[in-house]
Amino acid sequence: MSALKFHQFACLSDNYGVLIHDLQTGDTASIDAPDADAVENALKGNGWSLTHILVTNHHWDHTQGIAELKSKYGCHVIGPQAEASKIDTLDETKNDGDQFTFGGETADVISTPGHTLGMINFYFPKSGVVFTGDTLFALGCGRIFEGDANMMWNSLSKLAKLPPETVVYCGHEYTQANANFCITIKPENQALAQRAKEIDSLRAQGKPTLPTTIGLELETNSFLRVGDAAEFARIRTAKDNA
């Protein structure tokens, strides 16, 4: 059994924060720092103290809380080597294929450029959990701000190869709009239609639609169900203009 606990909370207008807590060592990591107050409230609610921040990308809605949390907790901040010049609060930088220990587990760093050029994701194979930042969303993927479609397609293809039961936490609650878009691409996908109903029901109750799994995304996410980078690019452009 995994010794890691995961706590997801909504913050800002549509971001998610996630805390990872190791029961044995007491180590606690925040995935990104979208909002220092929200992270602190989540820590207090669980009785945890912050030891690490794992940063996926340099955008403000993932980094703006780092400085305040670092000054309060003295936590160790790990983030993308390729964005070190844009994030001045990093203590340690990581590249694709790097590993590090958090609590009693090994984390694998997966580089997934596209949304930003240096985006990294954190995969915990023992727990079977991946943090995809703004690369893979439930029924969607991040907008391609800094990279190109080929780059994003390659990044999503890496995530698609993780075991199907892998639990996916991502940076935003965009699922309902994504579902509406995916249905326009594949109205005959029954698994997608069923999932869209469940999503509508969850959102009507103000509940999160995350986390998801790699397997569920492979079944229903139009951005993962395309055959090649060119088809991916067409769908990404259609979504941008939707």
Ligand code: FE
């Ligand atoms: Fe974001």
